[in-house]
Amino acid sequence: MTLRSGIATYWRDAWGAWDRFWFTPTDPATLSAIRLFAGAMLFYTHLVWSFDLSAFFGPNGWLPLELYQADKFDSQGNMVVYHLSLLPWIGSTWLLWVLHIVALVTMFMFMIGLFTRTTAVLTALFAINYLARVMPGAFFGLDKVNCMLALYLMLGPCGSRYSVDRLIRIRRGHNTQMEPRVMANVAIRLIQLHLCCIYLYSGLGKLEGITWWTGEAIWLAIANLEYQSLDATFLGHYPWLMNLLAFATVFWELFYAFLIWPRFTRPWMLATAVGVHAFISLCMGMITFGLAMLIANLSFVSPATVRRVMDPIASRVSLAIVGEKVE
Amino acid sequence: MSPSSAGAPVGRGGADVARRPTMVIFARRIVSHWLPRLYTDPLLLNVGYGFFSPDPPLASAVIQYKVYGDDGRVLAEGTIPDAERTFPRLRYHRHKMLADQGVDTMLDERRPEYVLKGYARHLIRLHNGQRAELTEVAHEVLPLDKWLGDPPPTDLPEGQTPPPRNGMPLNDPSTFHTVRTVTQTRADVEAIEAQRKEAASTETVAPGGPPS
Numbered sequence: 103m104t105l106r107s108g109i110a111t112y113w114r115d116a117w118g119a120w121d122r123f124w125f126t127p128t129d130p131a132t133l134s135a136i137r138l139f140a141g142a143m144l145f146y147t148h149l150v151w152s153f154d155l156s157a158f159f160g161p162n163g164w165l166p167l168e169l170y171q172a173d174k175f176d177s178q179g180n181m182v183v184y185h186l187s188l189l190p191w192i193g194s195t196w197l198l199w200v201l202h203i204v205a206l207v208t209m210f211m212f213m214i215g216l217f218t219r220t221t222a223v224l225t226a227l228f229a230i231n232y233l234a235r236v237m238p239g240a241f242f243g244l245d246k247v248n249c250m251l252a253l254y255l256m257l258g259p260c261g262s263r264y265s266v267d268r269l270i271r272i273r274r275g276h277n278t279q280m281e282p283r284v285m286a287n288v289a290i291r292l293i294q295l296h297l298c299c300i301y302l303y304s305g306l307g308k309l310e311g312i313t314w315w316t317g318e319a320i321w322l323a324i325a326n327l328e329y330q331s332l333d334a335t336f337l338g339h340y341p342w343l344m345n346l347l348a349f350a351t352v353f354w355e356l357f358y359a360f361l362i363w364p365r366f367t368r369p370w371m372l373a374t375a376v377g378v379h380a381f382i383s384l385c386m387g388m389i390t391f392g393l394a395m396l397i398a399n400l401s402f403v404s405p406a407t408v409r410r411v412m413d414p415i416a417s418r419v420s421l422a423i424v425g426e427k428v429e
Numbered sequence: 430m431s432p433s434s435a436g437a438p439v440g441r442g443g444a445d446v447a448r449r450p451t452m453v454i455f456a457r458r459i460v461s462h463w464l465p466r467l468y469t470d471p472l473l474l475n476v477g478y479g480f481f482s483p484d485p486p487l488a489s490a491v492i493q494y495k496v497y498g499d500d501g502r503v504l505a506e507g508t509i510p511d512a513e514r515t516f517p518r519l520r521y522h523r524h525k526m527l528a529d530q531g532v533d534t535m536l537d538e539r540r541p542e543y544v545l546k547g548y549a550r551h552l553i554r555l556h557n558g559q560r561a562e563l564t565e566v567a568h569e570v571l572p573l574d575k576w577l578g579d580p581p582p583t584d585l586p587e588g589q590t591p592p593p594r595n596g597m598p599l600n601d602p603s604t605f606h607t608v609r610t611v612t613q614t615r616a617d618v619e620a621i622e623a624q625r626k627e628a629a630s631t632e633t634v635a636p637g638g639p640p641s
Contacts, residue, residue, distance in 0.1 A: 146519075147519065150517060150519045150520050150523075153520050154520065154523070157551065157555075158523070161625075162550075162551065162554055163551055164527055164547070164548055164551050165547070166547045166550070166551070166621070167625065168547070168621065168624075168625075169543070169544065169547050172543070183470055184463075184466055184467055184470035184471055185470055185471065185473075186471045230471070230472065230473055233473060234473065237473075237476075238530065239526065239527065239530055240523045240524075240526045240527055241526065242522060242526055243478075243480060244519070244522075246473070246476045246478065249472075249473050249476075250474075253472060253474075299478070300478040301478075303477075303478045303479075304478050304479060304480045304482055306482075307478075307479050307480075307482025307483055308481070308482045308483060309483075310482065310483040311482060311483030311484035312483075312484060313484045313485065314483075314484070318573070319481065319484060319485050321570075321573045322484070322485035322486070322487065322570050323481065323485045325570050325571060325573075325576065325599055326485070326486065326489055326570050327489070327568065327599050327600055328489035328491065328510065328512075328525060328528075328568060329489070329525075331518070335576070335599070338573050338576055338577060339577075341573070387518050387521070387522070388518075388522065389518060389519075390518075390519050390522075
């Protein structure tokens with residue numbers, strides 16, 4: 103092999119690997135399961151806004167229009183943050199409620215997979231609109247993950263399985279065989295890469311601090327009464343354990359982006375994700391955030407595994423609704 | 430607090446364990462340029478993923494409020510956030526984020542007071558009051574050694590039980606510190622509404638930035 107042909111082979115292989123990574127058709131089972139769970143989380147998140155809709159989104163609420171303008175425009179009136187939201191321009195309460203009910207209905211339809219291609223796009227637009235209005239102010243990690251998932255779900259065939267759309271197709275006698283789809287893979291890859299970025303940046307950010315090096319960070323997290331939902335301060339009697347947890351957290355976040363890809367290390371990374379997010383959910387009261395992160399982690403579970411768990415349930419639902427079991 | 434190589438403070442004292450490399454500053458300039466932000470801002474792709482970075486908060490903000498009526502009696506009082514009265518937990522977290530805004534000086538040093546005044550005006554409207562008084566309190570996380578208390582003496586005679594450790598509770602009064610108090614009246618509410626009407630009549634976008 104000459105040097106020239108060696109280089110050519112290298113680039114051909116590299117291009118082939120890139121092509122396989124992004125464009126290998128895949129079963130949309132994982133993407134559809136993410137739609138079901140992320141749709142439920144989006145619906146719940148926005149349903150909870152109903153308690154304080156005018157207070158958060160009205161012009162005279164906690165985050166008045168003046169504050170929104172102060173954050174988005176400079177002293178000359180030029181837009182400095184390119185957030186797009188219709189909500190600041192809705193003055194009347196009834197119109198705000200009409201829009202909110204439309205958003206909730208859309209998100210519910212997205213969750214159950216009804217007219218999914220349309221409701222996926224609308225759900226992403228609604229989620230962005232809501233978040234841009236309360237940012238900064240009342241948003242946190244949950245909203246970031248919600249928006250990320252909604253954005254990528256709308257790119258792929260996320261309603262192919264576990265959806266009302268599929269039941270409608272069965273009822274109409276259409277072919278119910280699911281062919282692997284390129285866009286299912288593209289959407290899953292985007293979620294995977296974005297998740298890797300989330301953990302990597304979070305890990306790198308912690309390196310800039312002090313308490314993640316000294317091990318105090320875990321104490322600061324569990325002894326903060328405004329976060330605490332389950333008392334885990336007994337860990338204070340075991341400083342070595344808190345140090346270990348702090349170092350393990352940073353190590354896991356830093357190396358997630360690398361160790362999640364090999365199939366031998368992937369289960370360990372996912373198991374740690376379950377442990378970390380369960381700890382955050384139970385001890386720090388951020389159940390929704392913890393679940394949203396785990397839904398994003400589902401992108402690393404193979405369609406075959408998802409089908410082993412989800413298909414029996416889906417079959418029972420389809421039997422009850424359309425009188426036919428569907429694999 | 431020691432300065433980093435970029436001149437920005439790092440951490441809360443101690444050694445400068447993480448120096449920000451020049452490349453990060455360069456990358457930050459690129460992503461904050463208006464051109465990539467035309468894509469990342471509207472799709473909320475540049476929201477940052479710190480998640481307790483660089484350090485978990487050393488204190489939490491709690492806002493105590495009182496709304497007074499015409500005759501000076503208290504129409505409403507409470508705290509933000511209030512874990513006992515705010516359900517479900519997600520709603521509590523929204524209120525917690527509101528309280529944290531009161532201590533966020535990253536965008537502008539004047540911002541916390543400006544934000545709190547907005548909360549006060551909202552409470553006046555909500556309870557149809559004449560005056561609202563908000564006190565922002567920082568609840569510091571009790572250091573581990575204070576929670577544990579003094580270690581038991583090592584020179585106890587054999588067989589004698591060591592005394593219980595005298596650790597402090599996490600909500601010890603000494604962990605609460607008043608940061609600032611703001612007051613707004615019905616006249617302030619009306620002044621803001623008049624400003625808004627004026628801006629609407631001239632069909633201009635109200636200029637940003639907290640007022641002096």
